Amino acid sequence: LAVGQHLNGPLLDHAEGQHFLKEAFQIILEEALCQGTDNKEKQVCEWRDPEELRTMLDLELRDGGESHDQLLRRVRDVAKYSVKTNHPLFFNQLFAGVDYHALAGRFLTETLNTSQYTYEVAPVFVLMEDVVLSQLRSLVGWEEGDGIFCPGGSVSNMYAINVARYRAFPQVKLKGLWAVPRLAIFTSQESHYSVCKGAAFEGIGLENVFLVNVDERGCMIPEDLDLKIELARMQGAVPFLVSATSGTTIQGSFDPLDRIADVCEKHGLWMHVDPGGGSVLLSKRHRHLIKGIERADSVTWNPHKMLLTGLQCSVFLLKDTTNLLKRCHCANATYLFQQDKFYDVSLDTGDKSVQCGRKVDCLKLWLMWKALGTQGLEKRVDKAFANTRYLVEEMKKREGFHLVNEPQFVNVCFWFIPPSLRGVEDGEEYRERLSKVAPTIKERMMRKGSMMVGYQPQKGRVNFFRMVVLSPQISQEEMDFFLDEIERLGKDL
Amino acid sequence: LAVGQHLNGPLLDHAEGQHFLKEAFQIILEEALCQGTDNKEKQVCEWRDPEELRTMLDLELRDGGESHDQLLRRVRDVAKYSVKTNHPLFFNQLFAGVDYHALAGRFLTETLNTSQYTYEVAPVFVLMEDVVLSQLRSLVGWEEGDGIFCPGGSVSNMYAINVARYRAFPQVKLKGLWAVPRLAIFTSQESHYSVCKGAAFEGIGLENVFLVNVDERGCMIPEDLDLKIELARMQGAVPFLVSATSGTTIQGSFDPLDRIADVCEKHGLWMHVDPGGGSVLLSKRHRHLIKGIERADSVTWNPHKMLLTGLQCSVFLLKDTTNLLKRCHCANATYLFQQDKFYDVSLDTGDKSVQCGRKVDCLKLWLMWKALGTQGLEKRVDKAFANTRYLVEEMKKREGFHLVNEPQFVNVCFWFIPPSLRGVEDGEEYRERLSKVAPTIKERMMRKGSMMVGYQPQKGRVNFFRMVVLSPQISQEEMDFFLDEIERLGKDL
Numbered sequence: 001l002a003v004g005q006h007l008n009g010p011l012l013d014h015a016e017g018q019h020f021l022k023e024a025f026q027i028i029l030e031e032a033l034c035q036g037t038d039n040k041e042k043q044v045c046e047w048r049d050p051e052e053l054r055t056m057l058d059l060e061l062r063d064g065g066e067s068h069d070q071l072l073r074r075v076r077d078v079a080k081y082s083v084k085t086n087h088p089l090f091f092n093q094l095f096a097g098v099d100y101h102a103l104a105g106r107f108l109t110e111t112l113n114t115s116q117y118t119y120e121v122a123p124v125f126v127l128m129e130d131v132v133l134s135q136l137r138s139l140v141g142w143e144e145g146d147g148i149f150c151p152g153g154s155v156s157n158m159y160a161i162n163v164a165r166y167r168a169f170p171q172v173k174l175k176g177l178w179a180v181p182r183l184a185i186f187t188s189q190e191s192h193y194s195v196c197k198g199a200a201f202e203g204i205g206l207e208n209v210f211l212v213n214v215d216e217r218g219c220m221i222p223e224d225l226d227l228k229i230e231l232a233r234m235q236g237a238v239p240f241l242v243s244a245t246s247g248t249t250i251q252g253s254f255d256p257l258d259r260i261a262d263v264c265e266k267h268g269l270w271m272h273v274d275p276g277g278g279s280v281l282l283s284k285r286h287r288h289l290i291k292g293i294e295r296a297d298s299v300t301w302n303p304h305k306m307l308l309t310g311l312q313c314s315v316f317l318l319k320d321t322t323n324l325l326k327r328c329h330c331a332n333a334t335y336l337f338q339q340d341k342f343y344d345v346s347l348d349t350g351d352k353s354v355q356c357g358r359k360v361d362c363l364k365l366w367l368m369w370k371a372l373g374t375q376g377l378e379k380r381v382d383k384a385f386a387n388t389r390y391l392v393e394e395m396k397k398r399e400g401f402h403l404v405n406e407p408q409f410v411n412v413c414f415w416f417i418p419p420s421l422r423g424v425e426d427g428e429e430y431r432e433r434l435s436k437v438a439p440t441i442k443e444r445m446m447r448k449g450s451m452m453v454g455y456q457p458q459k460g461r462v463n464f465f466r467m468v469v470l471s472p473q474i475s476q477e478e479m480d481f482f483l484d485e486i487e488r489l490g491k492d493l
Numbered sequence: 494l495a496v497g498q499h500l501n502g503p504l505l506d507h508a509e510g511q512h513f514l515k516e517a518f519q520i521i522l523e524e525a526l527c528q529g530t531d532n533k534e535k536q537v538c539e540w541r542d543p544e545e546l547r548t549m550l551d552l553e554l555r556d557g558g559e560s561h562d563q564l565l566r567r568v569r570d571v572a573k574y575s576v577k578t579n580h581p582l583f584f585n586q587l588f589a590g591v592d593y594h595a596l597a598g599r600f601l602t603e604t605l606n607t608s609q610y611t612y613e614v615a616p617v618f619v620l621m622e623d624v625v626l627s628q629l630r631s632l633v634g635w636e637e638g639d640g641i642f643c644p645g646g647s648v649s650n651m652y653a654i655n656v657a658r659y660r661a662f663p664q665v666k667l668k669g670l671w672a673v674p675r676l677a678i679f680t681s682q683e684s685h686y687s688v689c690k691g692a693a694f695e696g697i698g699l700e701n702v703f704l705v706n707v708d709e710r711g712c713m714i715p716e717d718l719d720l721k722i723e724l725a726r727m728q729g730a731v732p733f734l735v736s737a738t739s740g741t742t743i744q745g746s747f748d749p750l751d752r753i754a755d756v757c758e759k760h761g762l763w764m765h766v767d768p769g770g771g772s773v774l775l776s777k778r779h780r781h782l783i784k785g786i787e788r789a790d791s792v793t794w795n796p797h798k799m800l801l802t803g804l805q806c807s808v809f810l811l812k813d814t815t816n817l818l819k820r821c822h823c824a825n826a827t828y829l830f831q832q833d834k835f836y837d838v839s840l841d842t843g844d845k846s847v848q849c850g851r852k853v854d855c856l857k858l859w860l861m862w863k864a865l866g867t868q869g870l871e872k873r874v875d876k877a878f879a880n881t882r883y884l885v886e887e888m889k890k891r892e893g894f895h896l897v898n899e900p901q902f903v904n905v906c907f908w909f910i911p912p913s914l915r916g917v918e919d920g921e922e923y924r925e926r927l928s929k930v931a932p933t934i935k936e937r938m939m940r941k942g943s944m945m946v947g948y949q950p951q952k953g954r955v956n957f958f959r960m961v962v963l964s965p966q967i968s969q970e971e972m973d974f975f976l977d978e979i980e981r982l983g984k985d986l
């Protein structure tokens with residue numbers, strides 16, 4: 001036996017551990033939750049410049065351990081200097097807010113700490129994933145099909161590429177891309193960059209992603225898709241996949257799915273839908289935006305965005321009933337997927353995944369859904385649309401706000417024109433000065449900690465704000481504050 | 494405005510939500526934590542056959558929401574029927590046990606709910622990831638380098654494939670694999686299946702993964718690696734990557750890294766190390782097993798296994814100092830990685846990833862490390878080795894236990910020879926009967942819920958148990974119980 005080992009006792013004190021966990025929970029409630037949600041006067045973030053923060057946090061890892069109290073202070077500090085994405089004035093990403101049932105589901109997931117691959121180690125979650133997937137499929141409009149939870153929407157989109165490729169050219173799995181002609185993917189100019197990242201990662205290459213033109217609202221032009229498919233063929237490439245976007249990342253635009261489906265049918269291509277705005281399927285009022293989605297072969301769905309389940313929660317759904325997902329990804333590892341088990345081994349779905357250990361991401365969505373019901377989820381989606389409408393109407397009433405486009409979804413893209421630029425003629429100098437407005441206002445709001453919203457340039461457009469209005473916890477008050485605050489922060493520019 | 498929308502108030506009641514969360518936390522403590530850790534008389538799992546469990550759980554999602562009490566019952570049920578991977582008699586996977594500091598870090602991560610991509614939304618975690626990565630690199634023996642947290646070891650291994658490919662043939666990113674000759678990867682016959690899955694996913698193909706022979710202990714034979722490289726070249730393929738394993742999945746074998754590094758140097762290949770047993774780097778006593786790892790170009794590290802941080806926590810490390818990771822994966826999305834920000838944008842590391850939103854996986858490891866110190870982590874690793882030794886010695890004293898091999902790591906692979914088979918001559922019938930022993934004992938232990946351990950066949954070997962002895966919370970008592978219980982469950986076979 002090794003020297004100095006107390007073999008006969010465990011190395012871990014459960015009572016002490018649980019005591020720490022309880023105290024940490026209390027701090028998390030106070031500092032990470034209430035700090036974000038209790039009061040609008042609290043800051044969205046307590047900004048520190050990187051060097052300063054690095055020093056304050058004392059992140060270094062050392063030989064010796066730290067005391068109970070010191071560790072609790074660390075929990076408090078991490079919370080204190082982190083951004084409160086659950087704050088009602090956080091409009092910076094495609095996620096925001098907090099759902100307490102989902103959060104309880106996440107705590108339970110973390111505590112149970114199992115992997116989603118077999119019924120044996122995840123009996124409840126294997127059955128639960130199946131039910132959630134089938135519910136999501138039926139919202140898409142499919143009675144049958146398959147699917148899997150993935151670590152994020154980008155990975156889900158990568159699944160689409162691989163599965164579509166496998167359907168078209170199953171030999172790729174064994175022989176690699178050298179056994180098939182050059183392949184081509186089609187997606188719009190405003191699609192999410194994950195389609196390109198996926199194409200590069202999966203060996204297809206960025207140049208083989210053909211970017212289809214969009215109209216002035218940011219929606220894919222089906223006629224141009226048709227042209228680009230012909231163009232690719234003329235260049236000797238073989239088209240196999242169209243990835244349409246429903247709710248683009250910046251503008252929240254919806255590609256015309258029915259017309260894209262026609263083009264895909266005509267050319268025999270796999271149609272994937274990547275919906276930033278998948279949640280509109282839950283809304284009777286708004287689901288027309290995504291009409292035709294049932295004609296797709298696969299769909300990504302990201303409940304970690306508008307639905308507030310928390311990162312990570314993304315689903316890849318497909319219409320296929322031939323076990324394509326498993327055939328495409330299986331490696332038949334004997335140590336996990338033994339065929340001589342005493343239960344129905346078709347429940348061991350782990351081999352559908354390109355991962356091995358796979359985090360349980362279904363429980364948070366399931367528990368939230370149980371709490372709100374489909375109707376409660378629908379209400380959230382409708383509320384987000386209504387909030388967006390309110391904001392847009394208010395912006396139109398104010399002199400300094402100039403919409404990039406009438407929003408189709410919950411992304412409000414706008415320029416703030418500061419007083420000194422109002423009435424100035426559009427031209428190089430104007431655009432140069434306007435491009436600096438958003439970064440400056442952003443810096444000011446961050447240093448103040450009053451709110452958070454993102455900005456970016458896009459094609460010919462200089463920096464404009466993208467405000468994402470999705471959290472169910474915002475009211476008119478916050479939206480009015482937002483507009484006032486932008487005016488305050490930008491009035492001298 | 495939409496009809497029926499109460500626009501002026503939020504849709505969410507924070508007080509009620511937090512009340513639910515507190516009650517759920519209490520249940521999680523009782524049912525998910527104490528149930529697993531308090532008492533060995535408690536079950537590792539309360540087995541139900543799938544049909545029965547499906548009915549009991551009532552998983553269906555409906556239009557209406559459920560009451561507070563009903564939802565708490567659901568939390569309780571999920572915990573009750575899930576496997577207690579934190580139970581001291583759970584030996585079924587390469588993870589087990591619970592660390593309370595890591596768990597507190599996970600709760601905080603979930604509550605803060607941010608994405609790791611920019612300093613702006615994750616100031617604390619961007620700095621923290623950097624410190625943890627540099628600490629891990631220095632354990633490997635590198636003063637500089639790069640790295641990133643990934644959703645699991647399989648994905649980390651995929652990063653190795655892509656980065657190695659990019660270094661050898663940067664044109665693949667733009668032009669795809671058609672622009673380069675057929676590529677070849679080398680890994681041992683007993684390496685983890687993720688290398689193959691990754692090769693298929695990334696367009697290289699299973700047939701271009703050359704499986705190098707292992708010796709009788711499961712370690713890669715460097716001479717055969719050399720031969721296989723020549724073979725691949727003769728077949729017209731271009732070798733670019735060797736993936737060595739330190740702690741194989743089933744037997745826990747360590748490939749001879751120094752000698753593999755010699756072969757890689759000779760042929761100019763990228764050397765990746767995939768360590769099931771990366772934690773041995775923490776142990777002065779055992780790190781000789783992984784000698785030569787500092788010569789690798791990249792290393793995967795999975796703290797979610799032996800180190801108990803909980804799923805998911807995996808790191809991809811590389812020695813490169815030329816920003817290869819970012820050059821290989823970047824897409825320069827303007828809406829996230831604006832270059833005109835008011836802070837040093839080199840902190841926005843999100844474009845090193847193939848993901849977009851990326852879960853914060855560093856906090857749990859960091860907080861646990863702060864709590865235990867490097868010495869505390871070392872103690873855990875040494876304890877696991879000592880436990881394994883004890884078990885092995887005990888097995889040797891008992892008639893029914895037959896080791897597959899002398900363990901190098903914490904994987905104890907063994908057959909249980911039931912009384913009726915003792916002394917029977919090895920032959921087809923013997924092997925046929927022996928192959929049924931493990932599945933039968935496994936079924937019995939699952940139905941009883943007394944403990945969990947996995948089994949599998951491997952090459953010519955019929956089903957044998959693989960027991961993974963890594964949890965710091967086990968003592969001699971559990972190990973003795975384990976052996977007795979196997980004897981009890983198998984005595985009539």
Ligand SMILES: Cc1ncc(COP(=O)(O)O)c(C=O)c1O
Pocket residue numbers: 355356357358587644645646647648684685687738740741742767768769795807
């Ligand atoms: C040696 C080795 N590498 C990689 C992996 C994959 O890790 P993960 O399950 O985190 O994807 C495993 C998992 O068992 C493993 O044993």
Ligand SMILES: Cc1ncc(COP(=O)(O)O)c(C=O)c1O
Pocket residue numbers: 094151152153154155191192194245247248249274275276302314848849850851
């Ligand atoms: C349309 C769209 N698809 C995919 C993604 C990627 O999702 P994730 O961040 O979960 O990888 C995004 C993220 O913004 C998106 O907007």
